Amino acid sequence: MNSLIECSHVDFGYENQDAVVGVTMTVNPGDYICIVGENGSGKSTLMKGLLGLLKPTSGTISISEELKKNGIGYLPQQTAAQKDFPATVFEVVLSGCLSRRGSRPFYSAKEKKLAKESMERLGITEISSHCYRDLSGGQQQRALIARALCATDKLLILDEPIAGLDPAAIAEFYQMIRGLNEKEGVAILMVSHDIGNVVKQADKILHLKREVLFYGSTKEYINSDAGRIYLGGA
């Protein structure tokens, strides 16, 4: 099985200052990996690197051909400006096909179909003509995931996905991600602060504090030194 992303001894940094050093990790199809760590531990830097927005200062990253071609399914943190953006759900989802389109100016029927299928998978077909700003936090989240799935259904990278969701929406969110991961084999790579839920959900944990403190299965993490300290009483 070919891995989707492979990093070996990668350093990332801004202007001679390395924010993350010596990361070695592999994302395989069907993985469910969570990156945890305190604020400023380099989580977002690593994520930018994996997305190809930041060049590694040393080490190598190899990204599979399919991800290279269609882009990575990415769910960024929501910005304040998006909360009241006048756009229909369909418009938002369709914009996930952007990288498939290359230099053609308009979307083809095939891409529109893909967007519709993607909405179907997340159960938001009924609200496809609703305005994004009128949706609940959970529905907005679904629309953004549907958009990410238009780019690829191999790997979904999520940046602090539960920020701003209420408890019910959080539970629903984890269930949905689990479903995508188990039933459809979408690999999940998530950055999160929500350590209590993360150890219940993810299969693998990467604990970051400028360097990798721990990388391995969730079971081992709970019993490791890094895990015990970070989890505390949780």
Next chain:
Amino acid sequence: MEILREMMSYPFLVRALIGGVLVALCASLLGVSLVLKRYSMIGDGLSHVSFGALSIAVAFGWSPLKISIPVVVLAAFFLLRITENAKIKSDAAIAMISAAALAIGIIVTSLTTGMTTDVSSYMFGSILAMSRDDVRLSVILSVVVLGLFVFCYNKIFAVTFDESFAKATGVNVSRYNVLISILTAITIVLGMRMMGAMLISSLIIFPALTSMRIFKSFRGVVLSSGILSMVCFLIGLVLSYQYSTPAGASVVIVNLSAFLLFSLIGMILKMRKGDRIK
């Protein structure tokens, strides 16, 4: 209709009409992206910089467009940079730059020519300002802006809605930001002398905000902004001719009325929808 025909008999009004409608169209299209990205104040900042550049050009007897377009484009680059880096909060930076540019303009003018009608018309606009060259430039500008919005519509949507996602899917986001700010800069320089430095930013902000009261899709907002802006400009110009009010201010008042009207319709639509759900 009768009034419109009468207006058409004055060449300067024909120029103002053509140039103004085109500038209004460009400003409103660019404005949708700027307003949604929370860059509304950039328009205001740029118009003040443009005022500073114009007064210097007038004081030294240089061609106003040739000086102010490069200066304002540079300022647009600079303002965008601060917004992206965010070391100084961008709203504060813009306020600082616009006040400084205004001050420089006023000092230069008072030292050289004094506060002539020229300067006052830059502040509040003059219907006589559209020259043949301005009209030509505004035709070129609107062709470029329309082309951008037709052929790169999907990319503009992606960049406006979510820069991080667009970047991750391989769109060159900063290229679009630079392009939009250059076009905004040119639009402002062109429209400023007719609308006035104090009022030109309304052409950027009003149509987008007004359309957002009613339309729920990005496509709807873009189309409505463009059409609305042109219609408001025309009505404003006719009113200004009929009641001898300053053109810029009249256009702003028409835009304000449209905003209030759309807000009202939006509220009614919402209430009716609420009733149906009950």
